[in-house]
Amino acid sequence: MHGETTDLSDSSLRELGIHRIEVPVPFVEAGGPANVYAIEDADGRYTLFDTGIGTSDGIIALRAGASQAGVDLRALSRIVISHGHLDHFGNAQLLSEESGAKVYVHDHDREKVIGDARFAAMLRKHRAYFLSLGVPVETADQMQAAADKSPSQIRYVEPERLVSIGEGAMLDFKHFSVKVKHLPGHTPGLICLWAERQRVFFADDHVLARVSPNPVLDLSQGEGETKFRALCRYLEGAKWVRDLELEMVLPGHGPAFSGHRGLLDGLFGFYDRRQAKILAKLSAGPATIYELLPTLFPRRDLPRMVLMLSEVLANVEVLEDSKRVRVVERGDVVRYGAA
Ligand SMILES: [Zn+2]
Numbered sequence: 583m584h585g586e587t588t589d590l591s592d593s594s595l596r597e598l599g600i601h602r603i604e605v606p607v608p609f610v611e612a613g614g615p616a617n618v619y620a621i622e623d624a625d626g627r628y629t630l631f632d633t634g635i636g637t638s639d640g641i642i643a644l645r646a647g648a649s650q651a652g653v654d655l656r657a658l659s660r661i662v663i664s665h666g667h668l669d670h671f672g673n674a675q676l677l678s679e680e681s682g683a684k685v686y687v688h689d690h691d692r693e694k695v696i697g698d699a700r701f702a703a704m705l706r707k708h709r710a711y712f713l714s715l716g717v718p719v720e721t722a723d724q725m726q727a728a729a730d731k732s733p734s735q736i737r738y739v740e741p742e743r744l745v746s747i748g749e750g751a752m753l754d755f756k757h758f759s760v761k762v763k764h765l766p767g768h769t770p771g772l773i774c775l776w777a778e779r780q781r782v783f784f785a786d787d788h789v790l791a792r793v794s795p796n797p798v799l800d801l802s803q804g805e806g807e808t809k810f811r812a813l814c815r816y817l818e819g820a821k822w823v824r825d826l827e828l829e830m831v832l833p834g835h836g837p838a839f840s841g842h843r844g845l846l847d848g849l850f851g852f853y854d855r856r857q858a859k860i861l862a863k864l865s866a867g868p869a870t871i872y873e874l875l876p877t878l879f880p881r882r883d884l885p886r887m888v889l890m891l892s893e894v895l896a897n898v899e900v901l902e903d904s905k906r907v908r909v910v911e912r913g914d915v916v917r918y919g920a921a
Pocket residue numbers: 612616667669670787834835
């Protein structure tokens with residue numbers, strides 16, 4: 583989407599003992615089926631990096647893909663979760679029950695994986711925050727009603743199955759080792775796996791060839807001074823990845839690819855243009871986040887309201903951090919203006 587990348591075949595992965603299994607995702611924003619990576623351990627078992635979504639279609643696809651690859655899902659050594667989104671951790675509880683393997687997740691996404699950070703509850707708890715973005719009361723009510731209706735047949739992971747994993751941890755496999763990199767942005771606790779020697783990077787949703795990794799509004803770390811500034815953190819991490827020497831990126835969705843530098847440079851340009859639009863609008867007078875929505879999204883779209891608010895707020899935060907925008911009114915509603 584943001585630059586030329588070259589797709590790489592799964593056979594180059596298999597030389598490293600990596601099997602990529604695609605699991606369908608029932609929402610378009612994800613950017614296609616989610617990848618589960620089964621990585622061969624020295625003892626013949628497998629480590630899973632991500633699990634796919636726990637819908638019946640998801641479980642069927644995962645079992646079919648695993649048996650085709652010769653991976654025994656009852657003989658897993660570890661289940662490593664890249665981040666706390668359903669299309670990545672959805673089958674973790676089931677697979678942990680079947681194999682006895684522990685589920686490794688970063689502390690900052692733990693709440694999501696155990697079901698303590700459900701979206702409907704988050705909206706309710708932080709209602710005043712959403713109103714402060716300028717969201718009309720009626721729209722906030724509609725967002726809440728939509729969130730309350732969303733499916734709840736999700737299996738969260740029992741806390742006693744979890745193992746905390748963080749920056750710098752090493753994981754050894756049969757053919758290579760990886761270092762865990764904590765790269766917050768897409769979520770606060772997102773991790774990637776870096777095989778430095780092989781120049782292979784398991785990027786999950788941090789670097790995707792086909793869609794931008796949404797800097798989703800996340801209040802799990804608080805809403806004041808401690809608020810997680812998704813895009814600011816994301817861009818820091820993405821700049822770090824950009825400078826790595828890599829031959830192969832294994833994303834959370836879509837085939838393996840090379841050419842991450844052009845892709846990320848294109849993405850940085852994409853955000854620069856979004857910020858320029860917001861800045862142009864704010865030069866004409868102060869506005870709330872809600873009032874800025876049409877500068878990036880011409881059409882009102884209730885099901886995508888939180889994503890749209892997230893995107894505008896995230897870009898405003900980048901402008902604020904670089905002193906180009908500042909808060910000019912801080913009451914029940916917050917207004918921003920050009921600095
Ligand atoms: Zn994803």
